[in-house]
Amino acid sequence: xxxxxxxxxxxxxxxxxxxxxxxxxxxxxxxxxxxxxxxxxxxxxxxxxxxxxxxxxxxxxxxxxxxxxxxxxxxxxxxxxxxxxxxxxxxxxxxxxxxxxxxxxxxxxxxxxxxxxxxxxxxxxxxxxxxxxxxxxxxxxxxxxxxxxxxxxxxxxxxxxxxxxxxxxxxxxxxxxxxxxxxxxxxxxxxxxxxxxxxxxxxxxxxxxxxxxxxxxxxxxxxxxxxxxxxxxxxxxxxxxxxxxxxxxxxxxxxxxxxxxxxxxxxxxxxxxxxxxxxxxxxxxxxxxxxxxxxxxxxxxxxxxxxxxxxxxxxxxxxxxxxxxxxxxxxxxxxxxxxxxxxxxxxxxxxxxxxxxxxxxxxxxxxxxxxxxxxxxxxxxxxxxxxxxxxxxxxxxxxxxxxxxxxxxxxxxxxxxxxxxxxxxxxxxxxxxxxxxxxxxxxxxxxxxxxxxxxxxxxxxxxxxxxxxxxxxxxxxxxxxxxxxxxxxxxxxxxxxx
Amino acid sequence: xxxxxxxxxxxxxxxxxxxxxxxxxxxxxxxxxxxxxxxxxxxxxxxxxxxxxxxxxxxxxxxxxxxxxxxxxxxxxxxxxxxxxxxxxxxxxxxxxxxxxxxxxxxxxxxxxxxxxxxxxxxxxxxxxxxxxxxxxxxxxxxxxxxxxxxxxxxxxxxxxxxxxxxxxxxxxxxxx
Numbered sequence: 001x002x003x004x005x006x007x008x009x010x011x012x013x014x015x016x017x018x019x020x021x022x023x024x025x026x027x028x029x030x031x032x033x034x035x036x037x038x039x040x041x042x043x044x045x046x047x048x049x050x051x052x053x054x055x056x057x058x059x060x061x062x063x064x065x066x067x068x069x070x071x072x073x074x075x076x077x078x079x080x081x082x083x084x085x086x087x088x089x090x091x092x093x094x095x096x097x098x099x100x101x102x103x104x105x106x107x108x109x110x111x112x113x114x115x116x117x118x119x120x121x122x123x124x125x126x127x128x129x130x131x132x133x134x135x136x137x138x139x140x141x142x143x144x145x146x147x148x149x150x151x152x153x154x155x156x157x158x159x160x161x162x163x164x165x166x167x168x169x170x171x172x173x174x175x176x177x178x179x180x181x182x183x184x185x186x187x188x189x190x191x192x193x194x195x196x197x198x199x200x201x202x203x204x205x206x207x208x209x210x211x212x213x214x215x216x217x218x219x220x221x222x223x224x225x226x227x228x229x230x231x232x233x234x235x236x237x238x239x240x241x242x243x244x245x246x247x248x249x250x251x252x253x254x255x256x257x258x259x260x261x262x263x264x265x266x267x268x269x270x271x272x273x274x275x276x277x278x279x280x281x282x283x284x285x286x287x288x289x290x291x292x293x294x295x296x297x298x299x300x301x302x303x304x305x306x307x308x309x310x311x312x313x314x315x316x317x318x319x320x321x322x323x324x325x326x327x328x329x330x331x332x333x334x335x336x337x338x339x340x341x342x343x344x345x346x347x348x349x350x351x352x353x354x355x356x357x358x359x360x361x362x363x364x365x366x367x368x369x370x371x372x373x374x375x376x377x378x379x380x381x382x383x384x385x386x387x388x389x390x391x392x393x394x395x396x397x398x399x400x401x402x403x404x405x406x407x408x409x410x411x412x413x414x415x416x417x418x419x420x421x422x423x424x425x426x427x428x429x430x431x432x433x434x435x436x437x438x439x440x441x442x443x444x445x446x447x448x449x450x451x452x453x454x455x456x457x458x459x460x461x462x463x464x465x466x467x468x469x470x471x472x473x474x475x476x477x478x479x480x481x482x483x484x485x486x487x488x489x490x491x492x493x494x495x496x497x498x
Numbered sequence: 499x500x501x502x503x504x505x506x507x508x509x510x511x512x513x514x515x516x517x518x519x520x521x522x523x524x525x526x527x528x529x530x531x532x533x534x535x536x537x538x539x540x541x542x543x544x545x546x547x548x549x550x551x552x553x554x555x556x557x558x559x560x561x562x563x564x565x566x567x568x569x570x571x572x573x574x575x576x577x578x579x580x581x582x583x584x585x586x587x588x589x590x591x592x593x594x595x596x597x598x599x600x601x602x603x604x605x606x607x608x609x610x611x612x613x614x615x616x617x618x619x620x621x622x623x624x625x626x627x628x629x630x631x632x633x634x635x636x637x638x639x640x641x642x643x644x645x646x647x648x649x650x651x652x653x654x655x656x657x658x659x660x661x662x663x664x665x666x667x668x669x670x671x672x673x674x675x
Binding site: 071072073074075078079082083084085086088089090092093094097098101104105218219220222223224227228229230231232233234235236237238239240241242243244246249250253254272273275276279280283287294301304305311312313314315424425428429431458459460461462467470471473474477478491494495497498 | 502509513538541543552606621651655656667671
């Protein structure tokens, strides 16, 4: 079986990509309007939405970056993952019901539509749209680069493709992504998420079992081996220290509910009652993925400091090396397919909200109406965003990473800082005002960009996104109190009463 | 006190803690340093030297964060009946979260000030006690929220009154359009 390892892995990845293309073709027949393209006509069942929420919230970071972070810094990043129990709850307690209601009453297609309805402000819509678009380009570039690098590593291990270039790998992987995202829109996206989420759960369970059996003494021996090398690495704050990890706890706990690709999925379920199934589904999927993230990272740290394996050149190799050293070839095949699944499920969600920003949100904010032929325009916008992001990704790899890094500054932290106050608080507090919303968005952009452009850093590894989110939440509440109370649209007001 | 006020005060306390931490001189290696033998791996070495100077603001910061989360979670409940019922549940989650947080701190500080030998550590489900609390107990307490959401859905989140109110709104909206 060992000699078939490479063909099995490549076969699994190829099968997965063909499956995505098939789903894209199937979904094309169901996509007849912009509403179908962006929010699946609000017709999805709870299991589909639950797995879509979980899989799109966990990008390639969960399968590659997460284990790498644990390998490098010990238990520090555990706080990023355990807090998701609070993060998902905040999202569902505060906004899932209201967003689904506003989506139906106002026939909204995107998060900026919700913001415009709540604050009766085209400026707030436009600023939210621009924030999303900038964040999407940065996110997409990193996801495409990750896909291309993983594919290159897989193909280069076979004699036939030993010299394959990164550009070719970027073209192959992006083509699959573009194909199913363009043909099937969000319907293809969520049904591939269903497949992707299922693969990630199965892969996660099998990998955790494998990891727990690398040492005869199980995870206790893993911890003891790490402890013997550096006790702090296996202590609750890891090597990063308490301030850094608590800033992650704050950012990920509050910020999960501010991610537009997750919020948008809350508009898509068929019935509001489905939320009581969607939340535990999402939590279950995330819990399994987190077990993979932590166990693989710890086992790889233990085998290296315990002199059972030569040190890795880069921390991000932790998961791939674990798979090649300890996983059965069939499991390695499933996990590599799962890795592509994790990256693509996030990328397609971002493509969708980015396309909505271009054809729907920004034009509506600027000239009062969306682009004509919205469905066709959305498909073209999807292609354009993918091509620009691929260009950024390759430029970052061969030229300077600064551009992608800059756009990346508008990613997770900015989404959290801009969207948590205006949506999570704003949809539950009638006293929130338009000037407060605009202030929160602008400050979140300025703080995150300033830290990135000026190269500032905070002491004790405090995350800049944490500071941006903390400041924007406080400003949002204070400015709301300081500005005159505003009248809320009658239908939105009634929804906020429910 | 209204939940929005509690949220605001908790966030202001968090900002004060951030300032306290920012103005506390950072010890060398406070955020770890490169591993002497393994590239791409970091070590922390002296936990006590980097933790003790900021242990007080850290304790308050995390307590303020947990209070802010509980206040935010209470924000959507408008009627007194719902607010009262959910407040009790959220107070339970907040109380347990703070207890877990204090337990992590106390067991970690006991480790830092002790002989720091493996024989003195209790390993629970694969991790030393302070880390086991961070891995399992923080997650477990957070899961209570999912439990309350699922089993309190019809009573607190989306009641029959909500359903009727929303259906009436939809009918009016369809009539207008």
